[in-house]
Amino acid sequence: MKGRIKKCTLSNYRSVAREQALPLGRFTVLVGPNGAGKSNIVDVISFVRDAMHMGISGAITDRGGISSVRRWSSGRPFNVSVKFDVSIGEQNGSYSFEITGDSKEEYRVKSESALLTGSGGSVSYSVNQGVWTFGPPGLEPGVSDTSLALPSVAGDERFRALFELLSSPVVYSIYPDTLRRPQKYSPAKPMHRHGDNWVSILRDQSKDSWKPDLVAALAKLTGDIDDVKVSKAASYLVAQFRHVSNGRGKWFDTGQESDGTLRVAGILSALLQEPALPLIGVEEPELTVHPGALPLLMDYLRQASLRSQVIITTHSPEILDLVQPSEVMVVQKAAEGTTVRSMAGDQIRSVRNGLLTLGELLVSEGINQQELDFETGADA
Secondary structure, three states, X not given: OOEEEEEEEEEOEOOEOOOEEEEOOOEEEEEOOOOXXXXXXXXXXXXXXXXXXXXXXXXXXXXXXXXXXEOOOOOOOOOEEEEEEEEEXXXXXEEEXXXXXXXXXXXXXXXXXXEEEEOOEEEEEEEEOOEEEEOOOOOOOOOOOOOOOHHHHOOOHHHHHHHHHHHOOEEEOOOHHHHHOOEOOOOOOOOOOOXXXXXXHHHOOOOOOOHHHHHHHHHHHHOOEXXXXXXXXXXXXEEEEEEEEOOEEEEEEHHHOOHHHHHHHHHHHHHHOOOOOOEEEEEOOOOXXXXXXXXHHHHHHHHHOOOOEEEEEEOOHHHHOOOOHHHEEEEEEEOOEEEEEEEOHHHHHHHHOOOOOHHHHHHHOOOOEOOEOOOOOOEO
């Protein structure tokens, strides 16, 4: 059952301020200066995914402990809260949890709830201070204030699709050096965040799946790549690219390829892999990629958004010239922490009236947030 995340609302996660709402459409672009907190905004998606797979304690430990997960406070620690508004088939609903703690190194799950509503009625559960307080008749899993209940109830068909939606997104930060190194075979899917199982993903695809699309894109990028294959080197796997010159082809391994070629190959593999992920994030897709190749990469990001939600972070004027103001969310660092809001209205009008492109706006004055209506707290 296909689902999507309509909005993420988070408080005090890493550098993020209270009650920051991120609407998510088919294609979302986060812009903002270095250090504003764009990576922290998108990491909450990875955090929830990790919590579904390795438990809340594993997700916290993987990020360096609770002090690295919740926003710094000089006094009593802040509570961290996350809420996803979702759509799954004909159902709409939400999933949320809150983490609290009385000391800087202590934490516990204060509350958790899920709600799905459709034409056939609604189904929900709630957990408070480690106690199952409400749920469907006959469903009462063992819960505690050190874990989340959703993974425990994922076997119930009423909550399975919600679990699958929240446990499946991947936010990619592809490192060319990771793709360049020989890799041990892994049957794990999907492709990992940094691409450390990329060669295995390539190896397991049949020739008539998405490999021709990858080769076609690399051919457009380089002008001379016409095939990709995976070879064995002792107990490792290596990817190789065939370059054609004067009608003759020669295979080169990834150690001989440029950072840009490898990074595009990794991003395209993430976008094209089967089965499609419900949501794919790509941090700064422009890194190491020639500006002239960015329109091609954006074409594939757009195509991917037809089957998956796509969210990217970027500093690239070239990429911003290929998106709409309505797709842009602006991340800034304020005294109270990282904030995220839509673009300033006057800047949107300037772009729509053809006075400036988004890329020109970024370079000339920067892209600003919409001012808040202080009576309602909503965008003015």
